[in-house]
Amino acid sequence: MGETLRLHLWQHGIFLLILFLVLAPLAFLILGSFSTARLPGDFSLDAMGLVNYIKVYSDPGTFEIFSNTVIYVAGSTALALALAVSLAWLVERTNMPGKVLVYAGVPMTLAVPGMLQAMAWVLLLSPRIGFINQLLKDIFGPETPIIDVYSLGGMVFLEGLRLVPTAFLMLVPLMRSMDPTLEEAAAVSGARPLSTLRKVTLRLLAPALVAVMIYQAMTALEVFEIPGILGLPAGIYVFSTKIYAIVRTATFMPVYGQANALAMVYLFIAVATTFFYTRMIGRAERYAVITGKGYRPRQLDLGKWKIPALGCALLFLFLSIVLPFLVFLYASFLPYLQAPSWNVLKALTLKNYRLLAEYGEVGSALKNTVLMVGATATATVVLSFLVSLVVIRSKFWGRKLLDQMAFMPHAIPGIVMGIAFFWLFLKIDFLPLYGTIWAISIGFTISFLAYGTRSMNAALLQIHKELEEAAYVSGAPPWRTMWRIFVPLMMPTLVGVWIWVVLHAVRIAGMPLMLYEGPKNQVLAILIWNMWDEGYVPAVAAIGTLLMIVLLLLTLAVRLLGFRRQTMQIGGT
């Protein structure tokens, strides 16, 4: 009986912990939006009102934020979907050569942090210093119209590129597992290849495409770094950057409640989209096109278009991974920022790298980052594993609710999460968390819980129930079974989630910026952000180059691990 009680205790413990970690910041976010006090510290239930809402929503600027957000999200999603569908179709359904380059290259683009990619494009396309703009002026004269990356168009273009890999990875299995007889039926009914593609293939994929599209829109809506680097300098705000600006811009005293009031709408849109998405997924699964049988779909002969098709695919890879890396590599060796020329090549220097080693803040930021990222990844893995064990393998009464709670942070944009935790840590001042890296760690852990539990749920479902039961009847109590059966069987997933979290926690600047208090909890992403803000471009380039190399190696490790997981059979028979 004692063991049963212990089991109940820890199940309830997990349940309450997740409930608190997810709901407490949200509660403060909502309460804060009604707070008429200027600072979170002065918050009291007596000083409540609608002032913040009135202030924010009577401001004509808010409408502009709304329309900017719509253009930015819709534009980047459309661009990404067009690119991803084309790429996935080329590699899965045509005889384009060099497919392996695309299969290997597209996921690698996930490794480049958005912030760095945006900075690289600023170096190429900013009106004053952009290398490409300068080149254009040199060739066509100073009156040449320039391409300005500090614009909605720039944001759409870059976020569009950034959304491609995820969409591609979602679309490839769909294209691969589609029943070819459906297309063959169209062909024998007299349809030409292109009209088969238009009238059958794309129609069949439509529900899945809509689901992918909504998912991408959610991501674009959440992202802070791209609109932050490209929009903030030009005063083009979307929801995420406006909230940041209200809290962090030093020009006037921040009015925290107004940020919350704005965040509420932002949150509402995000939650509504997520709700719509989960319903959409349910519907898409009912489409009987994807049957899971091992098909080898027909491949369209591209004929003389083979090489141009490969060229387009490689151009995408060049723009989203090779070019940003080369730009950073180049800038990192510059004594000061200038466009490429013969003279520059002679002046290249290692000064920036040496500076990094000497500059104290880099060292402390690096230490903070390693600690923060390590703690976040470990906490996410352990917590997701325990949550999924309860959700999938127990008869605990609240397991469905627990699952939903763990998924909910997925709908909460990082900036909103940041501001919510900002309030929480200020209010629960008996825990000295505010202004520490642990605050950032906790915020990230909650954000990544959705991903962690989804992966663990899927992996746990693949482990045959009898493998667990065999351990019990062999005399192993639950915690021994967890340790000797579940942990080793799930090792690929545990390691995979750990690395995934590291890859994301290290690059995201939005939430840490909301919780940033000074050198004590400055992490790498914030350091890069601040140095960029202050104009230390070559130094940023040096850090960025090193960071990109590390992230590329880690991504490669995940890919290799993924391949091993596919060959390892998990099951009873």
Add this chain to the structure above:
Amino acid sequence: MIRIEQLHVRYRTERGEVYAVRGIDLNVKQGQFFTLLGPSGCGKTTTLRSVAGLEKPTAGEIYVGDEIVFSSVKGLSVPPYKRDIGMVFQSYAIWPHLNVFENVAFPLREMKKRVAQDEIRSRVRTALSLVQLEGLEDRPAPFLSGGQQQRLALARALVREPRVLLLDEPLSNLDAKLREETRVELRELVKRLGITTLYVTHDQLEALTMSDVVAVMDGGNIVQEGSPVEIYRAPRDRFVANFIGLSNFLEGRVTKVGRLGEVESSGATLKCVLPDGVATGDSVIVVIRPEDLNLYTGAATQNDNILEGKIEALIFMGDTLECQVAVGKQIIRIKLHPSSPAARGETVRLQLPAESCRALRA
């Protein structure tokens, strides 16, 4: 050795409540090979899992040996890892991250009293030799054939020398030929070890060939319990007769009572074994196995229990020829030697030996 009293198991699923076991009693004696036989959903696996402690019964009591392991009245439920059992699962549940040796050593390493390395090694070796897997100790478990996995699962279940062995359809994942060999081997092994065995299957042939006692289950109840011969020769109701082997059913009415009574069916009077307590005029069903009938194309050697009919279909099945004879509106099936000269459309006479005809209450 295993005693179950008034076991009820109810559980909730997404599709509503399932009443899987509805108050069964059974008693497995020391060293007995006891089989629970029934179609899927009859509650046999739930019963077995309740003995293992993997399922929590709603009510009842379960004893393993002298020890009470579950009692709803006393609010007692010993967890599976504290019960003195070994179990083989339908999927075998071989842990893919461990090799053969470590799979078998697992139960020893989890024992309350620490077992010395040397003893683990020798006990694993003994268990593996029992199932003829010696020499495969270092092989990773996923690299075993289906038959080897099944034997590995058995070795793992036996290595602790438990009082009771629980087997959940252990042969259903093997191919037909291997299943046949394994049936004999498995029974011989557990008999040699003298271990009390509770076996669950939906395969009547397994139940008949391996068991000392068979309990046929249907809808959460035990409908008949007895030796394989009793179950086959004297089914107590239509379900058992239908589920085990092939049976012909003839509807009729009792015209004369007695141990060998008389029943009127299809316009003929049949002598048959009557159940206790039937009266003249009661409706009954006469059950007769296809292999018990005699078929005559000419005059019958006996005049008792004769039915006349026409051959409707002949089905060649390799070792037998199944002959379907229309008697009135009913079809009666007979097993013939494959070289029998029967022809379709022929008028024939069927003789039903009285001792092989059993009437059941309708």
